[in-house]
Amino acid sequence: VVTQSPGTLSLSPGERATLSCRASQSVGDNFLNWYQQKRGQAPRLLIYGAYKRATGVPDRFSGSGSGSAFTLTIDRLEPEDFAVYYCQQFSRSSLFSFGPGTKLEVK
Amino acid sequence: EVQLVQSEVEVKKPGESLKISCQASGYTFSTFWIGWVRQMPGKGPEWMGVIYPGDSQTRYSPSFQGQVTISADKSTNTAYLQWSSLKASDSAIYYCARRYTGSSWDYFDFWGQGTLVTVSS
Numbered sequence: 001v002v003t004q005s006p007g008t009l010s011l012s013p014g015e016r017a018t019l020s021c022r023a024s025q026s027v028g029d030n031f032l033n034w035y036q037q038k039r040g041q042a043p044r045l046l047i048y049g050a051y052k053r054a055t056g057v058p059d060r061f062s063g064s065g066s067g068s069a070f071t072l073t074i075d076r077l078e079p080e081d082f083a084v085y086y087c088q089q090f091s092r093s094s095l096f097s098f099g100p101g102t103k104l105e106v107k
Numbered sequence: 108e109v110q111l112v113q114s115e116v117e118v119k120k121p122g123e124s125l126k127i128s129c130q131a132s133g134y135t136f137s138t139f140w141i142g143w144v145r146q147m148p149g150k151g152p153e154w155m156g157v158i159y160p161g162d163s164q165t166r167y168s169p170s171f172q173g174q175v176t177i178s179a180d181k182s183t184n185t186a187y188l189q190w191s192s193l194k195a196s197d198s199a200i201y202y203c204a205r206r207y208t209g210s211s212w213d214y215f216d217f218w219g220q221g222t223l224v225t226v227s228s
Contacts, residue, residue, distance in 0.1 A: 086151055
């Protein structure tokens with residue numbers, strides 16, 4: 001089971017966003033990914049392996065954490081960053097589990 | 108350029124069967140797993156299952172095992188998700204996505220545009 005907090009985060013452009021993801025068990029080898037989803041679009045891979053940025057992802061996005069607690073940080077929020085963010089855990093036994101998401105909205 | 112193109116909107120009645128598709132291009136289809144993901148209105152994604160087109164090996168989420176069938180056709184670079192008897196609760200957007208696996212990572216790197224399935228009498 002993967003949980004995310006907060007459910008909704010209200011911030012202004014230029015601010016820093018900190019999103020949390022917690023797994024019920026330790027995530028081996030940091031098999032933890034982050035996706036961004038904008039309204040009407042498919043999810044987009046942002047971070048894989050807990051901290052590696054996917055191709056084309058701006059460096060204001062960063063991932064950190066290990067074990068069962070992970071964080072996605074977005075520095076200097078841009079207007080296009082307001083979206084829903086999902087973390088996703090991978091384990092060899094149960095494969096993929098997505099979190100419920102954090103909605104990042106304009107304050 | 109990697110692309111996954113899905114079939115468009117489907118409107119069906121309860122009890123009907125359905126098979127939706129995901130055609131891949133821009134990479135060697137048989138050497139990457141393809142996954143299917145359900146997203147119900149206002150909810151997060153749910154992983155349904157994956158298939159390796161090279162040998163049609165499949166793995167299903169326990170939540171979807173026996174409810175759907177995933178298949179692939181290497182000759183047309185197409186993956187499929189099918190239902191034999193739809194329920195209203197199957198109404199959702201369904202995404203296919205390419206799975207990238209490595210020693211220390213496993214993720215979905217490219218996604219289709221989604222297929223909206225509506226089941227209503």
